[in-house]
Amino acid sequence: MSSAxxxxxxxxxxxxxxxxxxALTSLAKAAAxxxxxxxxxxxxxxxxxxxGMLALSLVTPISIPPLIAVVLDPSRLEGIGGSIWDRTVKAKARILATVTELSGARLSRVDIRISGAKISEGGRVR
Structure with missing residues (x-):
């Protein structure tokens, strides 16, 4: 096989x-x-x-709906992707894939530490 x-x-x-x-840091922060x-x-x-590969460590808050909204309608958690734990696990894979695809860098892993919660007042949390 020859390389072009x-x-x-x-x-x-x-x-x-x-x-x-x-640039890699800006990309990782935007993806997270x-x-x-x-x-x-x-x-x-x-x-x-x-x-020889890059390991990415993130410290970040996560957005959550107002707690009263979840108490009144527990299905709202499903609409945002589940619990904080579930969303963080999914985000790891998506961040790794996005940073790898857009930069070409070889990442071994993404570690996330949730540092707090941001209340999302309007609409659905992404």
Missing amino acids: VPTVRGQELSGHNRISTQ AQFLGVDAEDVRADWTDDD
Whole structure:
């Protein structure tokens, strides 16, 4: 199997591409914010080396509906994706897939620590 060398107008292109840690961090924070229903600036992301792959560690709040709304209508939890635990487990996989797909970086895992809850007043939590 041969690997294709990028070309422009018949000329081979040499060099390399790198994605900065800052760009990867911004991407990870945006993905976490999207899947957990919070603002990206509320998410903290740190990277470590995991045997040549990247391990992502996130500390973030999670959005929840007002507790009285859940008491009055317990099915509302199903509408937002389940319990905080269930949503966090799902978010891990989605964040890993999104960051990998958009950046090309090889992530070994995503660890999430929920630091608090943000009450979502209107509409459904993402």
